[in-house]
Amino acid sequence: MSTSVFGVITIGIDPTIELGPLTLAWHGFAIALGVLAGAWVAARYARERGLDPERVTSLVLIVALSGIVGARFFYLAVAEPGALLRPQEWVGTTGFAFYGALILAPIAVALYLRRERLTPRYLDALAAGFPLGMAVGRIGDVINGEHYGPPSDLPWAFRYTHPDADVPSTVLAYHSGGFYEVVLALGMLAVVWPLRHRLRRPLMLLWAVIALYGAGRFVMFFFRSDSEALALGLNEAQWTSLALMAAAAVGAWWSASHSDPTPSNDASRARPKTRTAG
Numbered sequence: 001m002s003t004s005v006f007g008v009i010t011i012g013i014d015p016t017i018e019l020g021p022l023t024l025a026w027h028g029f030a031i032a033l034g035v036l037a038g039a040w041v042a043a044r045y046a047r048e049r050g051l052d053p054e055r056v057t058s059l060v061l062i063v064a065l066s067g068i069v070g071a072r073f074f075y076l077a078v079a080e081p082g083a084l085l086r087p088q089e090w091v092g093t094t095g096f097a098f099y100g101a102l103i104l105a106p107i108a109v110a111l112y113l114r115r116e117r118l119t120p121r122y123l124d125a126l127a128a129g130f131p132l133g134m135a136v137g138r139i140g141d142v143i144n145g146e147h148y149g150p151p152s153d154l155p156w157a158f159r160y161t162h163p164d165a166d167v168p169s170t171v172l173a174y175h176s177g178g179f180y181e182v183v184l185a186l187g188m189l190a191v192v193w194p195l196r197h198r199l200r201r202p203l204m205l206l207w208a209v210i211a212l213y214g215a216g217r218f219v220m221f222f223f224r225s226d227s228e229a230l231a232l233g234l235n236e237a238q239w240t241s242l243a244l245m246a247a248a249a250v251g252a253w254w255s256a257s258h259s260d261p262t263p264s265n266d267a268s269r270a271r272p273k274t275r276t277a278g
Contacts, residue, residue, distance in 0.1 A: 007153060008173040012161040015144040030140030035064050038126075038133020045128040045196065049121055056125055059109055063126060066108035067101030074100020078228075078236055099240050102213070106206075124205040128196055131209070135185035141178025149175030149224040175223045184216035201259050207252040214244035 017024040039060040043053040072090065075097035076083045083090075106123070113122055141147055145158065145165035151172045159173035160166075167174055192209055199205045218241035221227055227237035234242075 007155055008157045008159050009155075010159045010161060010173075011143065011145070011165075013143050014162055015164050015166070025140070026143040027140040027146065030143075031137045033139075034133040034135070034137025035060060037136045038129035040129070041132050041193075042125045042129030046122070046125045048196075049125070051119070051121060051125060055116075055118065055122060059112065059122055059126055060129075062108050062112055063105045067105045068096070070100035070102075070104025071096035071098055072100065074103065099237070099244075102210075102244070120202040123203060124196075124199075127206040127209040128192065130213075131185045131189035131192060135182050135189065138178045138181040138185065142176055142182065144178075145174075145176070147177030147181070147224060147226055149177060149226075177220065177224045177226065180220045180223065184213070184220065187216070188212045201255050203255045203259075204252060207248040207255065211245050211248035211252075214241040214248065217241045218245070 013026070015026055017026065017029065039057060042056050042060065045051075046053050046056045073084070076090070077100075078097060109123060109126065112118075113120065142158070145160040145167040148158075148167050151157075152175050153173060154175075156176075156179065157173035158176040158179065159170070161170050163170065188209065191212060192205065195208065196205060199208060218238050221235055221237045221241070224237075227235040230236045230239050
């Protein structure tokens with residue numbers, strides 16, 4: 001169980017869940033729940049816009065699969081470039097970089113939308129579901145001790161007493177990157193969800209989510225130690241965050257200047273019209 005001891009948060013939960021002959025990892029279990037939570041929010045947004053919820057479900061599956069692939073390969077490209085030449089190391093249960101998912105998943109979704117000739121509003125639906133999905137999905141990282149930062153005695157630092165936790169020491173408390181991700185995601189949700197009716201141009205909600213995520217991660221990595229220094233006192237994750245914010249700014253400018261506000265109901269584009277006998 002989790003308790004507050006000596007001014008920090010102490011967690012002694014086993015990183016794995018034993019269910020008879022099955023062994024599940026909190027990390028994977030939380031991600032699965034996060035996908036479901038994000039899909040629920042995205043489907044609600046889709047219904048508000050008259051989009052097809054079944055299409056959203058298909059897109060969520062595409063995001064999940066392409067996100068896993070992108071996160072794995074981005075991690076290998078940054079942390080172990082030589083592993084990209086060794087196919088036997090492409091598959092793994094640890095070693096994922098979320099920025100890879102954020103890069104590859106939108107590309108895969110855009111290709112699907114282009115092939116099916118669907119409105120870009122579906123990207124906004126996915127963006128609407130992203131914050132809650134991330135908040136739930138990162139709970140597993142908090143339980144396991146993944147993405148820890150420097151030692152700390154702040155009240156929101158985490159000390160892990162289970163020997164299988166992913167931290168160097170069970171005595172010290174650390175900044176928790178997973179916890180900061182949960183806080184960031186909930187903050188994004190608090191900002192984005194109320195604004196969804198005001199961001200009426202296609203893709204504007206998507207750019208807002210990307211910008212907020214990049215800004216939050218930029219600040220967060222001052223308190224995390226799992227990204228290598230790159231230049232000007234910033235690490236690789238922070239430079240990637242700056243690139244995301246720049247891309248979001250350019251994308252928002254393009255959307256504002258090349259598209260008209262989308263009607264609140266896109267039902268005519270979400271499903272084919274049916275003919276009535278006469």
